[in-house]
Amino acid sequence: MSTIQKVSALLAAGVWVSVAAVGQPQGAAARAVAADAFGPDNQEVNIGATAFQHLNNISAYEIDWTVDGYLSYTDEAFIGVFVAPLNLPAGAEIISICTHFFDTAPGAKVTTYLDAVKLADDTTGPAVIPVWGPVENDIDSGYGVACYASGYTFRQWADIDGDGNGESLVHRLRVEMTESGEGRLALGGVNVVWRRQVSPPPSSPSFADVPVDHPFFQWIEALKASDITAGCSEVNFCPNAPLTRGQMAVFLAKALGLHWAF
Amino acid sequence: MKPSKALARAVLLGAVLAPVTSTARGQSYGPEAQRLTIGAAEFQLMVTYGGLFLGYDGYISIHPPAESPSSPTTVPFVAPVSLPEGAAIDELCLYANDTDLLDEVRASLVAVKLVPPGEDDAQRDLGGVSSDAQAGYRRYCVDMAEVLRGRIDVDEDGILDNAAYYVKTTLPFSSNDPEFASFGGVRITWRRPVSPMPSAPTFADVPDSHPFSQFIEALAASGITGGCGSGNFCPDNPLTRGQMAAFLSKALGLHWPN
Numbered sequence: 001m002s003t004i005q006k007v008s009a010l011l012a013a014g015v016w017v018s019v020a021a022v023g024q025p026q027g028a029a030a031r032a033v034a035a036d037a038f039g040p041d042n043q044e045v046n047i048g049a050t051a052f053q054h055l056n057n058i059s060a061y062e063i064d065w066t067v068d069g070y071l072s073y074t075d076e077a078f079i080g081v082f083v084a085p086l087n088l089p090a091g092a093e094i095i096s097i098c099t100h101f102f103d104t105a106p107g108a109k110v111t112t113y114l115d116a117v118k119l120a121d122d123t124t125g126p127a128v129i130p131v132w133g134p135v136e137n138d139i140d141s142g143y144g145v146a147c148y149a150s151g152y153t154f155r156q157w158a159d160i161d162g163d164g165n166g167e168s169l170v171h172r173l174r175v176e177m178t179e180s181g182e183g184r185l186a187l188g189g190v191n192v193v194w195r196r197q198v199s200p201p202p203s204s205p206s207f208a209d210v211p212v213d214h215p216f217f218q219w220i221e222a223l224k225a226s227d228i229t230a231g232c233s234e235v236n237f238c239p240n241a242p243l244t245r246g247q248m249a250v251f252l253a254k255a256l257g258l259h260w261a262f
Numbered sequence: 263m264k265p266s267k268a269l270a271r272a273v274l275l276g277a278v279l280a281p282v283t284s285t286a287r288g289q290s291y292g293p294e295a296q297r298l299t300i301g302a303a304e305f306q307l308m309v310t311y312g313g314l315f316l317g318y319d320g321y322i323s324i325h326p327p328a329e330s331p332s333s334p335t336t337v338p339f340v341a342p343v344s345l346p347e348g349a350a351i352d353e354l355c356l357y358a359n360d361t362d363l364l365d366e367v368r369a370s371l372v373a374v375k376l377v378p379p380g381e382d383d384a385q386r387d388l389g390g391v392s393s394d395a396q397a398g399y400r401r402y403c404v405d406m407a408e409v410l411r412g413r414i415d416v417d418e419d420g421i422l423d424n425a426a427y428y429v430k431t432t433l434p435f436s437s438n439d440p441e442f443a444s445f446g447g448v449r450i451t452w453r454r455p456v457s458p459m460p461s462a463p464t465f466a467d468v469p470d471s472h473p474f475s476q477f478i479e480a481l482a483a484s485g486i487t488g489g490c491g492s493g494n495f496c497p498d499n500p501l502t503r504g505q506m507a508a509f510l511s512k513a514l515g516l517h518w519p520n
Binding site (some may be wrong): 165260 | 319349361401472487507509516
């Protein structure tokens with residue numbers, strides 16, 4: 001059983017776990033991107049420490065990569081703030097976020113957040129809005145991983161400040177590290193478990209023959225909203241009509257933007 | 263400065279700053295327009311100059327070194343743009359905070375030729391947008407009409423080149439105050455068009471004139487279908503649930519558990 005599976009089992013019970021010395025770390029993948037698989041099942045992405053950058057300038061000798069691929073932070077005077085972008089499809093639900101770290105420094109801790117950064121429009125200024133966390137990790141005993149459930153739905157455009165207007169959002173993982181001067185504190189990376197969600201249906205139906213209580217209402221509306229179908233006539237979708245192979249080709253080619261050869 | 267020397271210096275700096283570059287994105291499906299928002303944290307400083315300053319407002323600005331170098335007029339940042347083959351870009355927006363008296367913040371989409379041995383280098387600016395002086399926090403947008411292809415004729419010599427795309431954002435340099443101009447990111451509005459028709463039809467029963475020919479050709483080109491046999495696609499045959507399963511599994515590469 002992998003670390004993630006062990007942690008997932010604990011997560012299933014809704015508990016927040018801090019597991020020390022769970023074996024060798026999985027290695028920091030230099031990837032700031034979503035694993036872009038399909039279907040509604042859970043998938044995960046590992047964002048290694050090399051994908052993080054310091055929020056402000058610090059000197060080279062306060063960061064060390066050489067030991068195990070983890071990012072060691074050794075400044076006693078300041079909190080080290082490291083950020084990495086997180087990009088998921090619109091509507092992705094974040095299931096859980098796990099921080100992999102190393103901590104033998106008494107009193108030092110690693111704290112993880114997920115921030116939504118609101119980009120300023122013409123009327124309101126920018127804002128950094130934590131949408132998950134802080135989750136603090138302080139074990140002092142070596143390699144650890146700490147996970148906590150989320151439930152945040154990922155959007156690039158949403159009214160996150162509740163002012164009635166949508167705004168562009170970018171997301172970043174933020175890890176803050178403090179040092180005590182003894183032992184070692186390091187970040188290995190962050191694991192994000194997420195899943196695709198079909199968009200919620202509108203309040204009024206697009207097609208006369210697919211009312212809101214139709215068993216396939218949500219899915220047919222999702223196809224309409226993404227411009228994959230316009231229905232079988234001006235007002236109907238014909239949900240019970242048989243599909244031809246040719247119609248199937250239209251649906252798939254439109255949905256996936258097929259297929260531009262290199 | 264020769265590129266190799268600049269690179270060596272950038273590597274020294276990069277070892278500290280560890281600039282982040284996303285190479286792929288979470289993307290939606292269907293022909294409807296969607297947005298790719300590239301935040302400041304995904305940009306890296308393009309020259310060896312002091313450092314970047316990623317502020318607590320999420321915006322990025324330049325961080326002048328203690329000893330001021332020969333002053334550049336602008337300081338460039340770059341972030342890769344990785345979209346599917348054939349993606350159509352409709353709009354580019356820049357989120358900037360410009361309190362500078364004279365100069366502007368600018369974002370543009372750039373194609374870079376990956377140069378084969380013996381050929382000349384080339385880059386092409388595909389269009390961009392600039393801020394207004396002293397406007398504060400604002401969004402600036404420009405319409406675009408670019409279809410991104412992995413192979414385009416960057417240098418317009420009649421030969422297709424392998425191309426990479428990035429967004430370049432330039433901050434003005436006119437004082438040592440790191441707060442005077444910053445940017446929050448770039449938003450690209452794009453769509454997934456269906457690929458154009460091939461010159462000759464693939465299936466005998468789907469001629470150019472067939473209303474679904476472009477879509478059926480796209481499925482054939484992507485390897486999702488080989489037809490129904492004997493060089494035909496059988497577009498009017500009803501689809502069975504089993505065929506539906508095969509189409510979907512092949513199209514989406516379903517499903518490898520983690």
